[in-house]
Amino acid sequence: MRKWVIFAIFLAIIFGILYYLTFGYYSEGKRGGFITKLSNKGYLFKTYEGELRMGGLYEGDGTMNSSEWVFSVSGKNKDAIAKLEEAIKNGHRVSLTYEEKFFTLPWNGDTKYFVTNVEVLGGSRPALPDNQPQTEPLPSPTEIDTNEVL
Template structure:
């Protein structure tokens, strides 16, 4: 009867770890590249700062107001594009219109403190529609 040596668990454990890392990388790529929602918001830029202990991200806040005299709602967002950051820094306190995409399920705040990522900003926002006097 031949003597059989016990199988080593090393290659199996390594294969499981590699598969788990690949699945995590695929998940991360998916949530960063496919957005849950996209849209635009307009309001007055109140805050823009670079925050974080280890991962520094640009975080901002605009105040949305549906009508004059109403209590404004805060909209927090993250900016990853340095060109958009410079544009927003120059428009502090002014009305801005932001185009954003929402990415749900990010595993850490290293990508941003919010799930709303601004990719375009327009200073002044949308001009109000003039009444039709015809």
């Protein structure tokens, strides 16, 4: 009888550790930027995979940096998926709340970063040079006769 109790306690501890590693998360945080991709992927377990483009500047020289961050979204999180699709459609900036899992599992997605909430911030992407509104041309410089003595 004592062996069965020890065995049951051992199984409960193993089950608890596996449960925590599967459903627990290592860290949580927020990232902001523009959604560039959202796709429904997977053969057996369908998950939504996306890319967030975060703007910024390189240190020192001031050139633009375009870093991308990949994330996963559960197919059950319909609210987050709808907000992400709206942000892609309208070109709005978003703030993503995410949990970083210990490791990837086939039913969780391709990444360790799992989005739990989406906040659409509303700012749109900067216009491309071809799409900027036309401005009035500057007046041409006036010619001054430098030979004339004052």
